[in-house]
Each structure stands twice: as structure tokens, then as C-alpha cells.
Amino acid sequence: MSNLLKGVPASPGIAIAKAYRLEQDESVPQRKAVEDSAAEKQRLKEAVEAAKADIDRIREQTLERLGPKKAEIFEAHLFLLDDPDLIDAAMDQIDSEGVNAEYALYEVASGIMEALRSMDNEMLRERAADVKDITGRVISKLEGREHSALYELSEETIVIAKDLTPSDTAQLNLEFVRGFVTEIGSLTSHSAIMARSLELAAIVGTGTEASEIRTGDTVILDATLGEVIVNPSADQLEEYSVRMREYEEYKIRMRSYLERSSVTTDGVHVELASNIGGIDDLEKVLANGADAIGLFRTEFLYMGRSTFPSEEEQFTVYKHVLEKMNGKRVVIRTLDIGGDKELSYLQLPKEMNPFLGLRAIRLCLDREDLFRTQLRALLRASAHGKLAIMFPMIAVLSELREAKRILEEERVRLAQEEIAVSDTLEVGIMIEIPAAALAADVLAKEVDFFSIGTNDLIQYTMAADRMNESVSYLYQPHHPSILRLVQLVIQAAERHGKWVGMCGEMAGDSAAIPLLLGLGLHEFSMSSSSVLPARELVTRLSKDEWSGLAEQALGMSSQQEVLDFVNQQLRSEA
């Protein structure tokens, strides 16, 4: 066998230690006929009580080690042991079929696990692991066995298992366990989630190959990439020892930027913000210390359903995000649908060129009813935080005026209904069409801010579909022509005292950030995981110096020339 295994990196980190193989009992309880079903039910009842006592002990340990949030899973386990579809159903089976408790419970649990595993939702499939964990424990009690021996580990170890149940993971002795590898599982498994909060390196879903790792094998776990090396060579050991140390240093360095301000060496404050596509992403925004949310895509509210979301539903979601951000700015983009993003319940004619068709604000102005619903929800939510509303795909001034007219009508209507709306609400537009960039001085008078959407701006400027591989070489964020457009937009906004942000992938790119800073960009909105590295970079740049360097880059003849120039400057400063 090859000594390299690949899996899903579930919790980042690098570890080197001896393997400990967790043997898991996969045997099926034997079916036995019982005469006295009342006694059998009593036996099950006692085993359930004993299992509950165990789980309660693990819950208390977890509460102490990881806090109430992580202990909740064991409250849920205790609750499941009271579920009528589980224990009561097993009791019924003992009565109706005259079988032993182990078999009855196994049968009932298997049916439930099968139903859960057939779900098309990963989170639900993972719940089968909870059922397995608790019924396995009850069956162990019935058979008079110990459930798990993980807490007995007493030397530096990487745990190898088919799967780790939540109770297995919670009992890992962090003094000795350096990481774990499981054959099954995914990013949303409890074991993966717990590994992340324990900051324990973990790789899941390697497939059956990991079953060949034996207790005592030396294992390198690179959970930054998702690689496991079994019995490495001396060279590999040396290489990874260095990488492990570097990674630890990097982690500590990044963490030190969590509480830092995003300010340059010459004292210029910028905003490093997160892009989000739903409420699920909020946790990462907060964990990475973002200064704001620079782009909240609202499409998820509309997708995967059969009717439009109501005003009330949208209001609940927007309010939730604003409250969670606790006074930090949240830029919410109105519906950007149409073209290639379809909604089954919105009957739109097929178009020859969806990217150049009826989409985003064009669609919203055409379907005023759905636009008004979203605007009302946004206006109502504005009272609960620092909201900025952003219209996508504005090409000409008349579209902006029309969108603002409708917004104003809804604002007046809400005032008449005596519903609170924030009076510091900001209204801005995305700059993603070259026509809007070129007329930025005209548009700037009538907005509070611009946010440059580089993904679309680049493809419209280069006239190249970024999904089309044969022309993807034209997707060049650092090309001087793109940088010139960005400069044009920022200068126009500055003349009117408005701020400019950017919410494309370019905003988080370490080779673009210095130039954008130099051009005067105020807000950089990126995926949450890029925020801390971006802050580390910004805090060692001088805006004044980079405005001169950016000016030089604008005069260059190719993207490559710009990239070489930026990288050389960054190296000489380091």
C-alpha cells in the first residue's frame, strides 16, 4: 500500500505521533426469544438508565472543558433516550415479537438510522451517528461491556477510527491526543465540529484505506491539506517537523491580529469585511474578527423553494444578521437573480446571453412587487443595526433613481404605518458594469457608497466569460486596464466625499491589496478566512508609499508586469 492517504481536512493543524487504532464493535446482537417480556423490558429500562448516567457524566466533563454550547449535544442525547420513536418502540417490539432487548433496540435504531442516512441533507445524515452512539451505549450496558476506552490513552497519540461518535470525541484526552483520522464523516460531523473547537488536527472521510493503519505505526497528519503519511521516511519526518513548527507560529501570529485595528503604518484606517451567502456564514465572520459585512448575498432566501419568501421571513433573517454584527456595518445586496441563476417559480424566458440579460436590478425594476417586499423587509430591519442597502448591476443613472424612488415610497409608507426605520441607513450601488465605472462621478452624487464587484467587472471589461476555459486567460484582476477603472471609481467617489469598497475575490488577494490601498480603497470585503491574513498585510503597508507605487503600476503594459512589480516591492519591504 502507498503510505499516503487523502481525506477531508476537517480541522487544520499538523501532528506527528504514534497511531492508536480504536477498535469498534460492529457486531449485530443475536436475536433470542424471551418468555418473560416484562422482565426483558425492565432490563432495557435499567440499561437505559445506566447509559443516561454515563452520558450525564460526559456532559458534565464537556461542560467544564468546552463550555455549554458543546455540552448541548449530550443534552440532546439524553433527550433522545426519552424519544417515543426509539425506546418506546423497542419496548413495543419486545412485547409484540417476544425478542431480547438488545435485538429489539438494534432493529428499531437501524430503521431510524437508515431513514436518516437516506436524507439528501448532510446535517441530517450526521444525526444517524447520534442514534448509533446512544443505542451502542445502551446495548453495551445490556451486554455488560465497556463502551469506549479512549480516555485511557497515556502517550502522544493520533487516534485512527472508522468513525468517532460525539461521546468518543468529547472524551479524547487532550494531554496526549494530537489529532485523529476517521474513515467516514464530513465537515459537519460532530467529531469534526468538536475537533475545530478543541483546535485538534483532524482528517475525516479517508475511506477504508485508513483501516490498514495499526496501533504503533508512526503517522504524520497534515490537516492543512488533508494528507496522512504512514510510517514516513527520515526525510519526511524532518520536513514535517519543520512545517509543524512553522504552522504553529503562523497560527499564533494570525490570532494576534484578531483584536488589532485594520490600520496602515501611516495611520490610515481601512475596513476588512466578510462576504456572506447566508446565516450559516456568520460564525466564521465573528471568529475571524471582520470589521463589517461588505456583501450579504440574499439569493439563498429565494432559492430551493416553491414560492417567494415573505416580507416577514426576510425581515427575520436581516434583523438576525444585523443584531449579530452588533453595530458593525452590514451591506445587504438586493436580489441578484436572473440570467444564469434561475428560480423555478419565477417564470423567466430563456435568453441568448443570460449574463447580458434581464437580471439583478433590471429584473427587480421589471418585477416591482418582489422588489418592494424585499425593500420593506430591509427598511424594517434597518432599525436593528447598521444597515447599508446595495443595488446590483446598475448601468445607468435612471436605474438608480428608479430604485431609490421605490425605496423612498416604501419608507414613506412605513412611516405612515408608524414602523421604525433607521435614519442613518446608507444606500449604494455595485460597480460591476464598465458604463457605471466610467460615469462614477455622475452616480456618486446620488449614493452613499460604491462597492466594486470585480468578478463581473472584469468579465464585462474583458468581454470574456470567466467560466469558459478557452478564454479564462483574460480574467486578469491585476491588469492595468482594470486598475485604471478602479482608480476612476475611487477618485470620482472621493470628490463627492463617498466611500468605496470592493466585494469581489480581488479584495482578498494579497497581491492586489497593496495596490487597492494605494488607489484609496476604503473597504475590502472577502471570504472570512482571508480577513486575518489581509489584516496582517495591511498593518505593515504604508498607504502613502503604495499610492505612488500604484500610480506606477497603472502605466504598465501587462498583468504579469504588475504582479512581478508588486511581489518585488513586498519582498523588499519584508
Place this chain on the structure above:
Amino acid sequence: MVTETFTVIHPQGFHARPSKLFVEKAITFPCKVTLFKGEKKANGKSTLGLLTLGIAAGDEIRLETDGEQEEMALKELGQMMTKIYEE
């Protein structure tokens, strides 16, 4: 027997935590509580029953309560289907 249809908006759907809170509420009512999603149905007093319905955000769920306090149960449990939970 009373019944009403609700749209679930909690972004992660009705999984571990919302289901648990729902069942904790449901068992405080003496009436029978049943949930329907398309052809499938589940006991509203069983978390496992709720989970196996696989309720996702945007799903339309018919809630049926039958027996003592059915009106109040329908109202209060209906509200629980249409809110956002802290995960």
C-alpha cells in the same frame, strides 16, 4: 382536529436543536401533534420522527393537532416552525 401549513425559515432547516425545542414544547400539550411533509408524516412529540422528515429551509409543513388544547398547540407550535434559532 385543527390544521395549518407553515413555511420553515430557519436556514439550517429543522434539525437537532429546533427539533428538540419543538418536541419539548409539544409534550406540554395533551393533544396529539402530527407533522406532514408531502406524503411523509411524523409524531410531533418525537425528535427522531421530526428528523426523519428531513425538514429544510423553505419547506412547507402541515401541522395537525388533535385533542385537548389543540387550538393553543397549533398556534404556539406554528410559531416555533417559523422562527430562526441560535445554533
